[in-house]
Amino acid sequence: MSLNVEWQRSDYSRVPYWLYHSADVYAREQEMIFRGPTWSYLCLEAEMPEPGDFRTTWVGDTPVLVSRDRDGTVHAMVNRCAHRGAAVCRHVRGNTKVHTCIYHRWSYDLTGNLIGVPFQRGIGGQGGMDEDFDKAEHGLRRLRVACYKGIIFGTFSDATEPLEDYLGPMMCAHISRLMCKPLRVLGYQRQRIHGNWKLYLENLRDTYHASLLHEFLVTFGLDRATQKGGVKMDVRHRHNLTYAHAGSDSDGDAKAAYGDHQLNSDKLTLRDPRLLEFRQEYEDDRNLAISTMFPNASFQQLNNSLATRQIQSKGIDAFDLIWTYFGYADDDEDMTDHRLRQLNLFGPGGLVSMEDAEAIEIAHRASRSEDASATTVIEVGGKGEISDRAYRVNDVPIRGFWSYYAELMGIEPEGAVR
Amino acid sequence: MIAVEARLAIDDLFADYGAHLDADRLEDWLELFVEDCVYQIVPRENAELGLPVTLMLCENKDMLRDRIVSLRQANEYSIHTDKHLISKVRIKGKAGDSYAVEANYAMYQADNEGNGSLYSFGTYVDEVVFTDDGPKFRAKTVIVDNWSIPHMLSTPI
Structure with a gap:
């Protein structure tokens, strides 16, 4: 199968x-x-x-079973029985000695080896498998697994570079900052968004939208385009970090930039301002640091709300977004309550995130064009070179996403900007 | 034995609850709560795992007011119409002035082109108190059975 993509620009400013x-x-x-x-x-x-x-999860459309064996080593395998293709493990999480498919009770050990085939020799010499059936040839398909700072990653390809090289110094630094101490998982939120998965990956790389779509952020000064901040990428521009420093602008700065009609901060105040309180936890004073890892995750800090987001594609027209919230094992009760309160900012009903789903769905619906020449326009922060920006009004990392996407898909234009 | 009058008043409270939300009368809906209230929407997954993460958590009536002000003035969300179907309430018990009340709900949602679907279903696990102004919610926990939220969550369930 080959795809013929006519890129209008080699810098991905038209997709x-x-x-x-x-x-x-x-x-x-x-x-x-x-x-x-x-x-x-x-x-x-x-x-x-x-x-x-x-734990069971999905990588794209592929069901994956992540399992910790008796030695404590983490394995990941395709959660699909070698016999008839049924999901071996039907639970999202749990603990077991052996993974058994319910269909014909084929069973696998914690590393994915096939260890049990009922009636392999038949009954009374009748039925069962031929002599040459070898269980060793029918284990679950394995992924390569690597862990970094408490996060488990997997890859299907032998060609994938080592994890830390793939992440690069920028992502390693961000993950190390966020995962600086033992974690305590606080719970999950899930949502199904009816749009193409790539729209969400782009949304996460678009600093331009944040303070325009998410009026709450601007209104209450959590994240404004007038603040000190910007975007950083890895050398291949596949990952992205958006960051900002709270309190680095004044309401006056913001007013001058946005104009009175788009800024309600004089009119609106929260009756319970604890929602916006920022308790500095790291050496730097960034109150917003949200990274996006190609192809399926985001790692976030906004004030004291900490989470990973996982993107699971569900066909052309939908994807699932899974938010896993955490605090640190040494948080006291007051800090845990504070994090739980700030959960109101994020997730499917988050005061600063609910709009993303709507934006993606209206973009997905309205862009179903028959006209192959119709494109989106991506040139806030300039065209041409793809590089970091120390300011907020830009969507350059979206072009970074497309440049790496095109390379992997084998659809780069001539003279492609990387 | 719960007095018939109390039972009927609690029935009315639930009827008003659904009717106000369906008519987008969020400010009237707010007045069904006492000041010292808790309103939360909880994915059943977390409830079963004993994990504290919610989809929405208002620890007092001010936080509910903030949520409504934000929805009215600082959020953009899907244009929709809701319809709550709330089951007969089950009064589980009474302790002092407080009634433990549960009801199941199904909430349908339609968009502005007339297409609709079952958006959310689950159980209300509530605490109702009688005030001089009639019964009010002191605590309302919405436990969502279909916890993978379709589209997004804006107006309360």
Whole structure:
């Protein structure tokens, strides 16, 4: 299968809308990206600390079982029985000694080896498998696994570079900052958004939208384009960090930039301002640091709300977003309550995040164009070179996303900007 | 034995609850709560795991007011119409002036082109108190069975 993409610009400042709406593109993404030479977020080690603990998840369309064996080593395998293709493990999490498919009770050990086939020799010499059936050839398909600072990643490809090289210094620094202490998982939120998964990856890389779409942020001064901040990327521009410093602008600065009609801060105050309180936890005073890891995750700090987000593609027209919230094991009760209160800012009903789902759904619906030449415009912060920005009004990392996407998909234009 | 009058008043409280939300009368809906109230929406997954993360957590009536002010003036969300179907309430017990009340709900949602679906279903696990102004919610916990939220969550359930 080959894709013929006519890029109008080699710097990805024009992306054809049909790339969000094509079954051929989607199938190729599964092969070249999710099952290709990338590391995907799987889950947190804190979710499965004990031998025998497991978690099931998805990498793109592929069901994955993450399992901790008796030695404490983490394994990941395709959660699909070698016999008839049924999901071996039907639970999201748990603890077990052996994973058994309910269909014909084939069973697998904690590392994915096939260890049991009922009636393999038949009954009374009749039925069962031929002599040459070898269980060793029918284990679950394994992913390579690597852990970094308590986060478990997996890849299907032998060609994927080592995890820390893939993440690069920028992402390693961000993850190290966020995962600086043992974690305590506080719980989950899930939502299904009816739009193409790439729209969300782009949304996370778009600093331009944040303080325009999310009026709450601007109104209450949590995140304004007038604040000190910007975007950083890895050398290949596949990952992105958006950061900002609270209190680095004044209401006056913001007013001058936005104009009175778009800024309600004189009229609106919270009756319970604890929601916005920022308790500095790290050496720097960043109150917002949200990274995006290609192809399926985001790691966030906004004030004291900490979470990972996982993106699971569900066909061309939908994806699931799973938010895993955490604090630190040494948080006292007051700090835990504070984090739980700030949860109101995020998730499907978050005061500063609910709009993303709506923006993605209206973009997805309205861009289903028959016209192959119709494109989106991505040039806030300038065209051409893809590089970091020390200011907030830009969407340059979206072009970074497309440049790495095009490379993996084998659809780069001539003279492509990387 | 719960007095018939109390039972009927609690029935009315739940009827008003659904009717106010469905008519987008969020400010009237707010007045069904006492000042010292807790309103939360909880994914059933977390409830079963004993994990504290909610989808919405208002620890007092001021936080509910803030949520409504924000929805009215500082949020953009899907244009929709809701319809709550609330089951007969089950009064589980009475302790002092407080009634432990549960009811199941189903909430349908339609968009502005007339397409709709079952948006949310689950259980209300509530504490109702009688004030001089009739019964009010002191605590309302919405436990959502279909906890993978379709689209987004804006107006309360």
